[in-house]
Amino acid sequence: MGGGPSSLPKVEAPEVAAEQKATLRTPPNAVVIGLTGGIASGKSTVCQVLEQQGGAIVLNADHFGHEAYKPGTACQAELVAHFGEQIINKEDGTVDRKTLGGLVFADPKEREALNAIVWPAIRDLLRQRVFEITNENPADRTAKLIVIEAAILIEANWMDLIDELWVVTTNVDTAKTRLMARNSMSEEDAMKRINSQISNEERRAVAHVDVPNEGDESALKDAVVAELEKLHARYSRLSAFEMVDVVDKEDQVQTTAKRAVVRAFNLISRCSYVVLVQQTSGKIFVQRRSDLKDSGPGLLDPAPGGVLGAGESYLLNAQREMAEEMGLPGLSLEHVSALWYEDGNERSWGTIFCAKVDADVSSLTLQPSEVSSVELMSPEEILTADPSQFLPGGLAAFKLWSSKQQ
Ligand SMILES: CC(C)(COP(=O)(O)OP(=O)(O)OC[C@H]1O[C@@H](n2cnc3c(N)ncnc32)[C@H](O)[C@@H]1O)[C@@H](O)C(=O)NCCC(=O)NCCS
Numbered sequence: 001m002g003g004g005p006s007s008l009p010k011v012e013a014p015e016v017a018a019e020q021k022a023t024l025r026t027p028p029n030a031v032v033i034g035l036t037g038g039i040a041s042g043k044s045t046v047c048q049v050l051e052q053q054g055g056a057i058v059l060n061a062d063h064f065g066h067e068a069y070k071p072g073t074a075c076q077a078e079l080v081a082h083f084g085e086q087i088i089n090k091e092d093g094t095v096d097r098k099t100l101g102g103l104v105f106a107d108p109k110e111r112e113a114l115n116a117i118v119w120p121a122i123r124d125l126l127r128q129r130v131f132e133i134t135n136e137n138p139a140d141r142t143a144k145l146i147v148i149e150a151a152i153l154i155e156a157n158w159m160d161l162i163d164e165l166w167v168v169t170t171n172v173d174t175a176k177t178r179l180m181a182r183n184s185m186s187e188e189d190a191m192k193r194i195n196s197q198i199s200n201e202e203r204r205a206v207a208h209v210d211v212p213n214e215g216d217e218s219a220l221k222d223a224v225v226a227e228l229e230k231l232h233a234r235y236s237r238l239s240a241f242e243m244v245d246v247v248d249k250e251d252q253v254q255t256t257a258k259r260a261v262v263r264a265f266n267l268i269s270r271c272s273y274v275v276l277v278q279q280t281s282g283k284i285f286v287q288r289r290s291d292l293k294d295s296g297p298g299l300l301d302p303a304p305g306g307v308l309g310a311g312e313s314y315l316l317n318a319q320r321e322m323a324e325e326m327g328l329p330g331l332s333l334e335h336v337s338a339l340w341y342e343d344g345n346e347r348s349w350g351t352i353f354c355a356k357v358d359a360d361v362s363s364l365t366l367q368p369s370e371v372s373s374v375e376l377m378s379p380e381e382i383l384t385a386d387p388s389q390f391l392p393g394g395l396a397a398f399k400l401w402s403s404k405q406q
């Protein structure tokens with residue numbers, strides 16, 4: 001990997017209409033990594049590598065926390081109302097964090113009170129900063145890499161601010177020793193802070209990327225550089241920045257995510273399939289996928305469609321794909337069936353539609369980035385041909401449609 005700022009990711013993010021942008025969970029022209037991990041797990045060390053090797057802009061939630069209760073803020077007034085004047089430094093009116101820390105790490109109720117006041121303010125500041133970074137130069141479409149470093153990201157429920165979550169893990173004894181050394185803290189105080197946070201198991205359960213930090217600092221740096229390379233690869237793929245719906249095994253929407261994340265971590269997406277039948281002959285319009293496609297380039301697809309964008313319905317997606325890829329706008333589509341599809345590379349819920357059209361191959365307008373050609377094949381030809389020529393999901397959808405014809 002090249003190293004040095006801006007070596008990642010050198011990708012042009014897609015242009016997104018203003019009204020659509022407002023509905024997106026994370027910015028369309030940035031990858032936002034949430035970096036979490038217990039106190040003294042090694043987050044700042046990881047951030048240094050992300051900054052120096054990945055050109056990342058790091059937003060440290062601890063610093064935003066300190067900014068949130070600067071003198072004169074509503075947040076500081078709320079803290080004083082709850083904890084009293086004892087938490088204010090007389091000389092400059094700032095919050096005395098040592099005193100406040102002593103109160104809240106000794107008492108979970110007091111910590112909850114502090115969190116309820118400060119976490120929403122930190123969240124607002126983080127959102128505002130991400131907005132500023134991703135909107136400061138509209139002409140610059142190079143994707144930015146932003147890292148939100150926050151020990152309490154999961155507890156504070158900030159998953160919706162990020163595209164993917166990385167967790168740095170180190171065992172409790174090591175964290176305690178490093179914390180005592182770095183902050184000249186007693187063992188008791190170090191354990192109070194560690195015990196005020198969730199466990200590594202709880203963090204790993206929601207994280208996309210695990211960065212173990214049990215070796216020396218150079219092993220940690222190597223591990224981060226390796227993860228940066230993987231990040232670069234997943235966001236260099238076509239349509240990596242498109243925001244799509246993520247569903248569970250019951251086809252209920254869980255969240256939205258960039259396609260890069262869905263593909264890399266095998267999340268469940270939604271897709272449409274359209275079996276397009278030529279009215280006069282009963283033959284099927286079979287797409288030959290463009291060589292530019294990053295899944296199944298050059299393969300035949302007897303039930304083309306697409307992955308549903310965030311908030312899109314199956315029907316609208318199918319109609320949009322037929323308009324864009326085949327030049328067939330406003331098709332009247334008949335619902336055929338739902339389809340669960342799973343292979344080593346993807347998992348998806350799909351809806352199969354069928355349309356009968358009075359068209360010839362020559363009357364179609366193909367989208368070259370998606371489709372290189374279209375040919376007419378009879379259902380029998382498709383079912384008896386070598387299946388390895390076909391896109392597996394499209395073939396599965398076609399077979400299901402075919403099984404429902406008498
Ligand atoms: C408790 C306070 C006054 C202690 O200040 P201090 O300067 O000693 O610590 P600092 O702010 O640098 O935080 C150091 C670390 O302590 C841990 N920590 C801080 N606050 C909390 C919390 N509410 N719950 C659990 N861990 C916490 C985190 O690991 C953090 O990285 C301060 O951390 C604070 O105001 N916390 C509430 C806001 C918050 O959650 N900040 C952390 C964002 S990651």
Ligand SMILES: Nc1ncnc2c1ncn2[C@@H]1O[C@H](COP(=O)(O)OP(=O)(O)OP(=O)(O)O)[C@@H](O)[C@H]1O
Pocket residue numbers: 037038039040041042043044045046151178179182213214215216217218220
């Ligand atoms: N693999 C390692 N080997 C030795 N020391 C390490 C290693 N990783 C981190 N450290 C040291 O341990 C301490 C804690 O690391 P770091 O400051 O990166 O943690 P952090 O997660 O950012 O902490 P905090 O939660 O307090 O912000 C630092 O002094 C750092 O230099």
